[in-house]
Amino acid sequence: MTDVPPIRISLADPAGEYRLLKDDLDAAVGRVMASGRYILGPEVEAFEKETAEYLGVAHACGVSSGTDAIQAALLALGIGPGDEVVTGAFSFFATAGAILRVGATPVFVDIEKSGFNADPAAVRDAVGERTRAVLLVHLFGQPVDVEAIGDLDVPVIEDAAQAFGAELGERKVGGLGSMGCFSFFPAKPLGCAGDGGLVSTDDSELAAILGSVRKHGAVGKNLHARPGGNFRLDPLQAAVLRVKLQRIDGWIATRRRYAELLRQRLAPLEAEGQTTLPFERPGTTCTWAQFVIRTQRRDDLRTFLGGRGIASEVYYPMPMPMQEVMGTLRSKEGAFPEAERAAGEVLAIPVHPLLAPSDVEEVAQAVLDFHEDRGRGEA
Ligand SMILES: Cc1ncc(COP(=O)(O)O)c(C=O)c1O
CATH class of the missing domain: 3.40.640.10 (Type I PLP-dependent aspartate aminotransferase-like (Major domain))
Structure with missing residues (x-):
């Protein structure tokens, strides 16, 4: 082990x-x-x-x-x-x-x-x-x-x-x-x-x-x-x-700065079609409670990040209509294609304001290294 x-x-x-x-x-x-x-x-x-x-x-x-x-x-x-x-x-x-x-x-x-x-x-x-x-x-x-x-x-x-x-x-x-x-x-x-x-x-x-x-x-x-x-x-x-x-505006500002840093550092992966990055819709202020990237290899990425001591989480692995509690209203596969696709690809990576900028750099570098290790281009 x-x-x-x-x-x-x-x-x-x-x-x-x-x-x-x-x-x-x-x-x-x-x-x-x-x-x-x-x-x-x-x-x-x-x-x-x-x-x-x-x-x-x-x-x-x-x-x-x-x-x-x-x-x-x-x-x-x-x-x-x-x-x-x-x-x-x-x-x-x-x-x-x-x-x-x-x-x-x-x-x-x-x-x-x-x-x-x-x-x-x-x-x-x-x-x-x-x-x-x-x-x-x-x-x-x-x-x-x-x-x-x-x-x-x-x-x-x-x-x-x-x-x-x-x-x-x-x-x-x-x-x-x-x-x-x-x-x-x-x-x-x-x-x-x-x-x-x-x-x-x-x-x-x-x-x-x-x-x-x-x-x-x-x-x-x-x-x-x-x-x-x-x-x-x-x-x-x-x-x-x-x-x-009293601290929230400062904390939100830091989250936004870190999200922008992650977006810049990971932009090459998006350009190559390796990941989809979250973005702020024009005219809005996103507070980045989570920074959620999408990749078809998210489970491997998660393991890779864990191996470097970096937390990540899947929010959320199953769309709500597919949960057992929905009983007779429970939806079948294919009913919510976008939500189902998201559930299979999402991975939240650290963005919170108590991190140091060097931590966020390290997170970005780890995501880049994962793709480098596995060969770029094979999505
Ligand atoms: C989107 C959303 N709705 C509702 C809740 C429920 O909030 P609480 O955990 O405070 O009950 C959460 C909490 O995680 C949430 O993320």
């Missing part, structure tokens, strides 16, 4: 973020501990206010995870059994899982030929009589082309779990539809120290409903007006997030 070296260049570094911000994070966590306010309260309210300002929306509702953010958004619209929600076929399964959990039916559409987001024309075509919402995922931090989708007669929910801070023109994602759903999973560009999420909206009525949904549908003490759950953001997590929110 050959020894695989330990990972030196990771895909995310939450412990590194802690080391960097230790004094501020310890003080923030200590403040909450000393306050005795461990459910909602001023820390969550302050985080909501600061985040709403950052996103350029009127309201933000802190919730327990990105998954629960989507579920809360669906519940806030009263979506349930018999209703359809249109969404792209390629995402982390939480996107479809939230639709299933409220008892609604996901209607999947294929992704764009270039890129990973739902194909705008397919989204428009899929909206039918039973559609109650469209759930658009800004995958890997690249905003969906909502302008190409155009106006729809149903609410648009953004799954912005991977896209905090991403922009379409001057507008941040989370403010493009009726509600935006964010995840603060520790490995995300804005990550907390556990689970956390948020729903953004400009609609005051929806904001009030979301506030109720996250507290069992409560509208007063022991008065429950609608189905909901315990979807509250923890104040300890809010305190951590408030510290990191």
